[in-house]
Amino acid sequence: MERWPEREGLIVDGACRDALLPVGKLFRPMLLLASADAVGGDLLEFMPAAIGAEYGHAASLVHDDLIDGDEVRRGRESVWSKYGNVDAILTGDLLIFCLFECLTECIKLGVPAERVVAAVGSVARAGCDLCRGQSLELELSGSLTTEVDDYLRMVQLKTSALFRASCQTGAHLAGAKDADLDLLTSYADHLGIAFQVQDDLLSYTGGEGQMGKDRGSDIRNGRMVLPIIFAYQNESPSGRRDIEMCLSGQLDAAEALSIMTSMVIRSGALERTAGVAAEHALAASAAVSGLPPSRGRELLRGFVLQLAGSNDTSGRG
């Protein structure tokens, strides 16, 4: 990859390659291109921005893994784990700057400058939201009185942010009308929530191999994910004391996860959590129904269905 020159051999370039390759699901680039297609536009002109969306995603994972102390990502060593904290900070920063460079490259492919500026603005605001969402997540950590609304606000900032950035960038670059931009924004908000809630569930229903990451991370960091919030609401005083102990850091992470898993199952928290995911998946789907028929719109709907298809609370793994 020419953007991360191997010949100069800087550690940070090698770390960027590791953060990007082998490629993941490329979900955010696909969101961007599907959104652009849904409002009409020549997708080839938007390829640099689609690549940028993946850079932004990779940047957030690199800093996130460092923040959470997660040693595994996509089944391999995370960047901080392999290169150390300092190069992980620099790698994330570099990927953020590259994301913006990518956006400006669309101008060479014929995208009007006004549209590029609008996209840069959307990505910048989404990036600010992402940071605030992560800061809020930290503040809520270990706070068992966290309300569902606090959690949803945090997720809308943290997880929906890069979905919004992708959908809005596609919309802006393709010259979407304001009404269509609003529909795609609403889609991204709800999809982000559905996705995060689903991801939170995976710690209790998914196997380690399936996730390619550390299942114990949320518990170890005292993250107030929705299954825990619901379990705490539903539990008796003695059950609540058990939850408090699991999040206190006094137990080994695997043991805490095992106890919490049986509690979220017996308290009905898994079903309630799955219900919230389904509700927001439905809202995402409804939002794009307002767009005219197109291949892009069907793709966007398909993403929701894929998510719903992975919504299996039977406790596999």
Add this chain to the structure above:
Amino acid sequence: MERWPEREGLIVDGACRDALLPVGKLFRPMLLLASADAVGGDLLEFMPAAIGAEYGHAASLVHDDLIDGDEVRRGRESVWSKYGNVDAILTGDLLIFCLFECLTECIKLGVPAERVVAAVGSVARAGCDLCRGQSLELELSGSLTTEVDDYLRMVQLKTSALFRASCQTGAHLAGAKDADLDLLTSYADHLGIAFQVQDDLLSYTGGEGQMGKDRGSDIRNGRMVLPIIFAYQNESPSGRRDIEMCLSGQLDAAEALSIMTSMVIRSGALERTAGVAAEHALAASAAVSGLPPSRGRELLRGFVLQLAGSNDTSGRG
């Protein structure tokens, strides 16, 4: 400051306020505005970008202090020292995204979109350079065979980057011709080097209070600054062994600094270093002489003179 809402009370917003206030010298915003003025332009239209230049600078300091383990900045606790590592990572990230948001705001003040896109591209590339320069600095740390050219390449990436970003942004927003953009780029490159070399000297000639930061940081981190590179070149084998010991981390930082200070003075390294600073200051001044006369051009020249005026190698403090 409305951009960092106090009412929401997120830790990361408080940390951003701390990173920005009380304001420092605002050197990068002034570079931007002086550059814009030097090529003709309505400065009021560029104010959001000038504010953004300070955000970018603050972001780099927040991450840099965390990387270097520096506990003091502008005479106060650095952000990581006050808020912890995690919020320092998020604070720097947030300030980077805000920088780009600021650039897009110029469009509302009448700056043509093409110029804003060019500025975004310059800032993004400079940001990439900055990260690569910091990564290179880490790689060179403790490597006593570092050549002057390696050092200059690192500084041009690391320190000149945000000077380039400021000067090029001012030039782009004001619609500069390519030839003038090149002159301002050359000015920024040389000024950045002169500035960094001067800053490296300060550890040996300036008092702690004057710097508002930790004089022992470079030594503690084994940074290959120019005075050390020159001292190592000039020293006898036994002097070289002393330098190696100072950078080995075996000595207390204050003791290592004291030994290194006497060595850089006796080896003539201070004079050679001051000579390099003067050479690049001269080159910076020469570059802007190619611009037509203007208040902005005189300001840019004045910045060089200020730098030269602080070039005092008599060993005060």
